[in-house]
Amino acid sequence: MNTFYHSTRGNSETVTSKQAILTGIAPDGGLFVSDQLGDAKLDLAQVASQTYHETAAQVLSALLDDYQKDEIESCVAGAYGDNFDTSAVTPVSALGDDWLLELYHGPTCAFKDVALQMLPRLMSCARKGDGRNVMIVTATSGDTGKAALAGFADIEGCGVTVFYPDGKVSDIQRLQMATQEGSNVAVCAIRGTFDDAQTEVKHIFANQELAQRLAERGTMLSSANSINVGRLVPQVTYYFDAYAQLVRNGSLSVGDAVDFCVPTGNFGDVLAGYYAKRLGLPVGKLIVASNTNKVLTDFLETGTYDRRRDFVKTISPSMDILVSSNLERMLYYLTDGDCERVSSFMRDLAERGFYTLPGALLAKLRETFDCGFATDDETRATIRSAWKQHHVLIDPHTAVAKTVLDRKEHGGNQRVCLSTASPYKFSADVLSALGASVDGLDGFACMDELQRLTGIAAPTQLSTLRSKDVLHKDVVDRDQMPDFVESSCKRVFA
Structure with missing residues (x-):
């Protein structure tokens, strides 16, 4: 089978x-996107009997079939080794009557590691014989940036430039990026929101004059956000592997349906679940869990996607997003590949600030997707109850999803809540949710107190940040981002 990709x-x-x-x-x-999505199906009985690495190789081979078998196997072995603190890679654990899919066991303690330890390897294979240098340019709401930096640092022929919204990520998230070592990395805060950063990054990719100047120096730009299909595809694996773990522990029989509840901002993580469904995974519902920036909840309830609203800074900052870029891929599949219609929706969003699905398309979307949102107070209450009732410590993003899941009527399917980050990335908010005072405490003091209170050790890759030097201090306005990218390219590929 030859799989080809084209624009939405x-x-x-x-x-x-x-x-x-x-x-x-x-x-x-x-x-x-690919029109061949779903032509190949994974054998569920086989998936249930194999390792994460074996399933990852199958998923990648199905969706990226111009990679050779030995290339895929090398990428998988390199991506998921000693850099994860468990051989399971993404283990499933119990939380009350439901399950947590723990996606934070990689080098930066967030789910983005699963894809961003893979993407640099996929990209290195892809650029063999190309001769050009590749500068990764990405916007982050907190976790993608560090995961991209960790994945691409000192990769030959590649550089990475990360933009994040100044003052709108946690202290720990900021330090993870600002202390990043590597001769090919650049980190910069912007005065604005994540949506400002993400929109400008898209403009940078569309800037033909910049592309021409970089091309003359043998450099091209690419992305590490989930807008890159190489970021999206590796995430499909952990849906299949979670299913396999539940079959092996006796909670499922092969063929039973499973519901997944996903804390969602840019729609990439939950879209990977849709891809898994197209590849044969028996997905019941994909529940899109939002925080107070509930643009996706409103969209799934009304059919109108409307970004014209106030941006709210919450305790789940990686979900503080008003323009969910990956939703465009879902619109393509929802409209049965109607590119003209997708273009119209995207044009309306850019020019008018909103678009509306016809009722029939909304009904079709709701066949797979459900939704809900949680306020900060509700999120804190869920963090507190998860600890007091089950002795499970969860971060604010996971707590958003668990709050939404707990409101849903249990339809009989096993239910899996995606746990996207270590609670120690958000020590102050988790500590506060548990009832402790955080007055006068910095992020590391909160981390220490949270360890003392719970007896659960903080990951060393977070606790050791306190002794690292801050290497990246740049802050720019949005309109200065293209110049920052160009100067980064000149420095890295001098």
């Missing part, structure tokens, strides 16, 4: 998966 906004030009991964975003501003 036009299908006249196709590329291989290697080309799509190198490019990141389509030239017309759309996202790369």
Whole structure:
């Protein structure tokens, strides 16, 4: 089978998966999709009997089939080794009557590691013989940035530039990025929101004059956000592996349906669950859990996606997003590949600030997706109850999802809540939710107190940040981001 990718906004030009991964975003501003999604199915009985690594190789081979078998096996072995603190990679554990899919056992303690330990390896394979240097440019609401920095640091022929919203990530998240070592890395805060950063990054990719200047120096730009298909595809694996773990522990029989509740901002993580469903996983519902920035909840309830609202800073900052870029891919599949219709929706969002699905499309979307949102107070209450009732410590993003899941009527399926980050990335908010005072305490003092209170040790990759030097102190306005990227390219690829 030959799988080709094209833009969500036009299908006249196709590329291989290697080309799509190198490019990141389509030239017309759309996202790369494949019309062959779902043609290949994974054998559930086989998945239930194999390791995470074996399932990852199957998923990647199904969706990125221009990679050779030995390339895939090498990428999987390199991505999921001693850099994860468990051989299970993404273990499943109990939380009351439901399950947690623990996605935070990688080097930066967040779910982005699962994809961003893989993407640099996929990209290195893709650029063999290409001759060009690749500068990764990405916007982050907190976790993607550090995971991208950790994945791409000192990778030959690659550089990485990360933008994050100044003052709108946790202390620990900021230090993870600001202390990053590596001769090929650049980190910069912007005065604005994540949506400002993400929108400007898209403009940077569409800037033909900048692309030409960089091309003359043998450099191209690509993305590490989930707009890059190479970021999205590896995330499909942990849905299948979670299912396999539940079969092996006797909670499921092969073929039983499972519901997944996913804390969601940019729609990439939950979209990976939809991809898994298309590949044969018996998914009942994909529940999209939002915080107070509930643009996705409103969309799934009304059919209108409306970004014209106030941005709210919450205790789950990685979900503080008003423009969910990966939703564009879902619109493509929802409309049965109607590029013109997708383009119209995206044009309305850019020019008018909103678009509305017809009732029939909304009903079709709701067949797979459910939704809900949680306020900060509700999130804190869930952190507190998870600890007091079950002795399980969860971070604010996971708590958003658990809050939403707890409100849903239990339809009989096993239910899995995606746990996307270590609670120690958000020590102050978790500590406060448990009833302790955080007055006058910095992030590390809160970390120490949370360890003392719970008896659960903080991950060393977080606790040792306090002794690292801050290496990246730049702060720019949004309109200065293109210049920062260009100067980073000149420095890294001098």
